[in-house]
Amino acid sequence: MQIRFWGTRGSLPVAPQAQTIADKVADALVAAEGKSFADKSAAREFIDNELAFSVGQTYGGATSCVEIDVGEGAFVICDMGSGVRELGLDTIRRFSDGSRPKEWHFFMSHLHWDHIMGFPFFVPAFMDGAKIVIHAGHSDAEKALRRQQEEISFPVPFDWLKADIEFRTLETGREYEIGAVTVSLVEQDHSHDSYGYRFKDAQGKVAVYSTDAEYKVERSDIFSEMTNFIKDADLVVCDTMYSLADSVSMKEDWGHSSNIVAVDLCHEAGAKRLALFHHEPTYSDADIQRMHEETIRYEELTREDAALEVVCAYDGLCVDV
Numbered sequence: 001m002q003i004r005f006w007g008t009r010g011s012l013p014v015a016p017q018a019q020t021i022a023d024k025v026a027d028a029l030v031a032a033e034g035k036s037f038a039d040k041s042a043a044r045e046f047i048d049n050e051l052a053f054s055v056g057q058t059y060g061g062a063t064s065c066v067e068i069d070v071g072e073g074a075f076v077i078c079d080m081g082s083g084v085r086e087l088g089l090d091t092i093r094r095f096s097d098g099s100r101p102k103e104w105h106f107f108m109s110h111l112h113w114d115h116i117m118g119f120p121f122f123v124p125a126f127m128d129g130a131k132i133v134i135h136a137g138h139s140d141a142e143k144a145l146r147r148q149q150e151e152i153s154f155p156v157p158f159d160w161l162k163a164d165i166e167f168r169t170l171e172t173g174r175e176y177e178i179g180a181v182t183v184s185l186v187e188q189d190h191s192h193d194s195y196g197y198r199f200k201d202a203q204g205k206v207a208v209y210s211t212d213a214e215y216k217v218e219r220s221d222i223f224s225e226m227t228n229f230i231k232d233a234d235l236v237v238c239d240t241m242y243s244l245a246d247s248v249s250m251k252e253d254w255g256h257s258s259n260i261v262a263v264d265l266c267h268e269a270g271a272k273r274l275a276l277f278h279h280e281p282t283y284s285d286a287d288i289q290r291m292h293e294e295t296i297r298y299e300e301l302t303r304e305d306a307a308l309e310v311v312c313a314y315d316g317l318c319v320d321v
């Protein structure tokens with residue numbers, strides 16, 4: 001199973017300003033110390049191996065969209081933030097050789113705007129013969145998607161979409177076989193609720209997608225329910241929007257979690273890998289990289305058993321599970 005991150009930013013899509021790119025280029029030139037490069041691939045090697053990620057690259061700015069790819073059958077996607085536009089185009093390229101059906105299954109964490117805003121730009125929805133199934137813990141998913149395409153907000157009404165679109169409301173405490181994966185869900189603490197999803201492939205590999213959820217160690221009931229849900233997962237994609245300082249001071253009860261709580265949860269559950277996700281839109285690439293480094297240090301200091309690998313999700317990252 002491969003997990004592909006198409007959108008990793010929380011709340012609002014962001015794009016770097018000209019000045020930000022100029023600063024990255026200036027930092028890269030300073031770091032190169034007058035080196036010369038024979039060709040572009042030599043320069044790329046320098047960027048990949050010697051520059052800090054936040055200097056040579058970017059975490060990106062599209063909002064939540066993560067693909068769970070088992071390499072066969074229907075496409076499985078968590079959320080339809082602005083990253084779903086690119087995913088739509090990429091999946092069209094992938095089914096064009098006939099190896100995959102024209103079928104997409106979405107699993108919705110919740111219906112806040114940053115998680116649904118990409119759907120009006122999801123090209124397969126405009127295609128004859130496409131089948132789209134939207135799974136949600138919320139029974140009002142259809143209402144939310146129709147509403148964002150009402151004339152006052154968007155020029156193309158939902159009913160004009162040519163794909164066959166079906167909504168399914170899922171229940172917690174059950175397992176669903178959908179295509180090549182087994183899926184279950186859990187209710188999470190967030191405004192209007194949110195749901196986390198656990199995906200298991202035929203080889204028994206497990207990936208958990210848990211975003212827009214506020215975990216607090218002092219709420220031991222929620223903490224232990226979530227620990228059970230992510231037990232022994234190979235990868236946990238987790239809402240780590242705020243640094244701990246932010247999450248316990250001014251942003252408590254804003255419905256998001258910190259990198260620290262995410263590590264505690266994964267340690268408790270014996271998870272193997274954590275992906276930091278739903279990055280705060282005001283954080284720069286350097287801020288996010290610093291948070292990643294601090295999370296790795298915190299994991300090392302608090303580790304009691306096996307190591308938990310901490311990766312930091314960025315738009316375009318692929319993780320093999």
Ligand SMILES: [Zn+2]
Nearest residue numbers: 010011114212
């Ligand atoms: Zn969100």
Ligand SMILES: [Zn+2]
Nearest residue numbers: 110112190212
């Ligand atoms: Zn939300």
